[in-house]
Amino acid sequence: EPEVTQTPSHQVTQMGQEVILRCVPISNHLYFYWYRQILGQKVEFLVSFYNNEISEKSEIFDDQFSVERPDGSNFTLKIRSTKLEDSAMYFCASSEGRGNYGYTFGSGTRLTVV
Amino acid sequence: ELKVEQNPLFLSMQEGKNYTIYCNYSTTSDRLYWYRQDPGKSLESLFVLLSNGAVKQEGRLMASLDTKARLSTLHITAAVHDLSATYFCAVEGETSGSRLTFGEGTQLTVNP
Numbered sequence: 001e002p003e004v005t006q007t008p009s010h011q012v013t014q015m016g017q018e019v020i021l022r023c024v025p026i027s028n029h030l031y032f033y034w035y036r037q038i039l040g041q042k043v044e045f046l047v048s049f050y051n052n053e054i055s056e057k058s059e060i061f062d063d064q065f066s067v068e069r070p071d072g073s074n075f076t077l078k079i080r081s082t083k084l085e086d087s088a089m090y091f092c093a094s095s096e097g098r099g100n101y102g103y104t105f106g107s108g109t110r111l112t113v114v
Numbered sequence: 115e116l117k118v119e120q121n122p123l124f125l126s127m128q129e130g131k132n133y134t135i136y137c138n139y140s141t142t143s144d145r146l147y148w149y150r151q152d153p154g155k156s157l158e159s160l161f162v163l164l165s166n167g168a169v170k171q172e173g174r175l176m177a178s179l180d181t182k183a184r185l186s187t188l189h190i191t192a193a194v195h196d197l198s199a200t201y202f203c204a205v206e207g208e209t210s211g212s213r214l215t216f217g218e219g220t221q222l223t224v225n226p
Contacts, residue, residue, distance in 0.1 A: 031212060043157070043202065043216040056213055091156065098212045102147070105157040 002026040004106035006092050012112045013082055021077045021109045023092030031095040032075045033103070034067065036060070036088040043091065049075065082113045116141050116207040120217035128225050130192050135220045137186040137203035145206040146186045147214065148177050150199045157202065161188075193224045 005024040013019050025032050034046040047057045049067055064080045075094075079086055092106040117140040127133050137146070145164055149157040161170045163179035163186060170177050174197065176189045186203055200221045204214040 033213070035214075042218045043204070043214075045213045045215065048213055058213075095212065102159060102162045103214065104159070105149075107156045110154075 002104070004092055004094050004104050006090075006106035006109050008109060009107065010110045010112070012114060015084060015113055016081050019079050019082055019111065021079075021090050021092075021111070023075045023077075023094075023106055024073055025075055025092065025094030026096075026104055027073075029094035029096050029104075031055075031098065032067075032069070033093040033095070034077045035091045035093060035105075037091065037108075038088045046077070046090075079111075082111075084113050087111055087113045116143075116205060116215045118203060118205050118215050118217040120201075120203055120220050122220060123218055124221050124223075126223045126225065127190075127193050129194055132192065133190050135188040135190075135201055135203075135222075137188070137205075137217055139184050139186075139203075139205045139207075139215075141184075141207050142181070143184075143205045143207050144179075144181050146179050147204045147206070148186070148188055149202045149204065151202060151219070152199050160201075190222075193222075195224050195226055198222055198224045 007022045032049045035043050037043045045058050047061045048055045066078045068076050089108045089110050091108045093103045095101050095103045119138045121136050148160040161177040166181040168179045174191045179186045200219045202216050202219045204216045
């Protein structure tokens with residue numbers, strides 16, 4: 001079964017550093033998403049991406065965050081200057097289309113900011 | 115703003131028993147998803163419910179959707195230890211594009 005692949009599985013970074021989280025969505029999927037889950041809490045939407053641009057973002061997705069699809073297969077989330085409160089599990093997801101297609105989630109990247 | 119509430123948040127049950135997890139949401143939607151998450155792991159898709167009255171079953175789990183009541187249920191029949199996990203419902207609101215709004219999750223523990 002096709003998978004969404006995320007790397008790294010765990011990243012530890014110092015406060016103020018930039019991190020890039022990487023995702024390879026399923027190849028025929030057109031919509032891409034980032035969600036995050038702070039330990040013990042619910043999953044929160046960050047951003048959706050379609051046709052090489054952001055289609056929707058949440059209030060969490062402020063100026064320190066950016067997304068990119070640099071080469072037609074990878075989908076990245078960059079956090080410019082990490083804060084302690086950015087520590088969370090970050091999930092990438094992809095979907096074939098909008099509507100009745102469902103979403104496939106990756107295995108996640110655990111980001112720890114120290 | 116779409117709100118999604120699950121209850122209970124914690125559920126401890128014995129093997130062999132039945133129970134229902136409830137998911138209420140605040141605005142119109144006809145697309146609701148149930149996911150399972152094991153500790154430290156990703157979200158495994160369980161059910162996709164796409165219309166009012168939809169009912170889906172897989173093994174000991176059955177999910178239903180009532181869009182008029184804005185309610186979905188996840189029913190567990192004759193629970194086994196392997197079902198221990200956190201279960202999330204997620205709603206795709208009509209006006210929120212394709213983003214999912216998740217409930218807080220129900221942490222299920224099935225005791226032998």
